[in-house]
Amino acid sequence: MDLTVNELTSASSLNNNSKTLVTDMEKSNEMQLKFDDDDDDEKKSSASSESVIMTSMIRGYQLSQVLYVAAKLGIADILACHNRMKIDELSKLTDTHTPSLEHLLRALVHVNVFRVDEDGYYYSTSLSKLLEMNSSRSSVLTWVQPCFWQTWGSLLNSIKTGKSSFENLYGVDFYQYSGQNPNINSTFNECMASGPRHKQFVKIYDGFSNANCVVDIGGGIGRLLMNLLTKHKHLRGILYDLPHVINTINLQHLDKSVAERFTIIGGDMFTDIPIDGDIYIISNILMDLNDEKAQILLHNCRQAMKNGKRLLIVDVIMSSSIDVSTNELWKEISYLHMLVVHHGKFRTQLEFQTLLENQNFKLNRIIPIMNSLVYVGSILECIAT
Template structure:
């Protein structure tokens, strides 16, 4: 009996130890899940800090929270609570006397930092963006763009109706373009092309970077009139006025012809399959048989990977009822639009270069 009792006691001890370990693991997973659930709180805290320009006030050195509150016209005690919360996740650093300084993360919230995220943080908390994300359930249930459901109009029209939010959106996209343009020009040799047509190129920051890197190339920037209004100044300030033409129009109807390369950065992900196909077919009609197509987009990775790409994919559902795509989906899209997929080239940014050429006529 003694031996049996000892055996049972030992077995119970082992079982109890396993159960305790499992409980601790479950608790840790539960805590991590709670952190993810509360991620919206971090987004809003960063939005508020960026809107107030807190990081810019810290560029010259540490400041006490009361001085920051005065500079930001904020309630002192409440601003301290915001800064304390952001310091706890590494955006700022709190020292004795409630003095705050920038960390490497916080530096990226300043207006002039390389890879600045300030304008993006300001934009994501605007009513059109924030309220639409609050209705994500509608998009998942219906497959429809959530902004239209939330605001009554599509995202483009909403921003046209709210110029203050449009300005923040444009600033956020321009900041992204500045970071991404360098990655794209480093990943691909654009110098092989004589004339490069940038379809939907916005204010022209990518095309400017390409032309500066390729002194023999010429460019044509093509977008809607209200978008290209400031582009001429961008090229003139870079000494490129004689090498780049700015043209306005509707890429669903027609794009400039006779280019050697047609580039589109972050255009196709704004549209569903039918619209994206029409844009590509419009390019195909304008392109010589020897021209190349270069679609610069996020490429969603394999299952259980690429959290950033998949989050941006949900953002496309929310804003436009559109999507990011996998490499296989890009191949199918190009094939249905009259192109052959040549290769997919990653860059050191989240974007890849999807290279296509006109398919031979059947």
């Protein structure tokens, strides 16, 4: 069939449009293929990143042990003292196998705990200073010590039973065990004394002006009470803890005016409590106890206190629901630690109120404790009623 000029023009136009459409489709397909390739690359990259994250979590326990061994050997203190040192010198000072120690330090170089130069000299970093004797070294030596390490190996048992695995492994609770092991006792008490909750508590609590006597129940080596008496010159303080804990306390370094106001009493908080204090402090204690033991301790406190006197509980308050917008992983991990080691737990505000009301305490106010804008605990101010 012959086509007219108009038809030819229309056909030509249609043909040109078709060519343009085909060209556009080809370009579109090329772009789509590129996008698909990009998507594949992104998916591969995402999968790779997720794999790295998962592997880091799975093998995180190995890095914890590497840090523990470095702290136990005192590597950070040696480097701080000598400025820099080669591996053979470090090996000689720490009585270790040189090639093995080198791989330990190289692992820590990768996470910026130490630094090594091209000549093989190892140096301290800002992170390694946290492993030094007078810093948070006790924290590493406490949380990764063998008895905690082995107890966490029985976490599955605690999840199934809701009970501590520590006593199953060692036959006694942790505090009895630490009483039988002086090194563990010393390291643990130092770790508890150096925590951020205590330091911030001394700074922010404003209720000591009308008090004369403060009783720190389970106060460990007395660091919190010493700091309170140093800041508040009018206060007298009573430190009350187990005999094996208070036997390690040395008051020789204290200012005379503080030492004269500092009294140490040994005893068992589950049996009785020193009487007639104006303010009683229970810091980092209730989290270690199940509800039954917590009730006994609060009952003993109330028996020792007159109406209107104050009980200050320093602890962590758990949210009643998960807030994914905030990083509360440390709370959940710490909760599991309280469970597997002590058969204790963190509590919600409602759970605290129930415990307190059962023992004739009124929850007066809650003061959040922040450290560098991060929540680390709360002060629960309670009134004996």
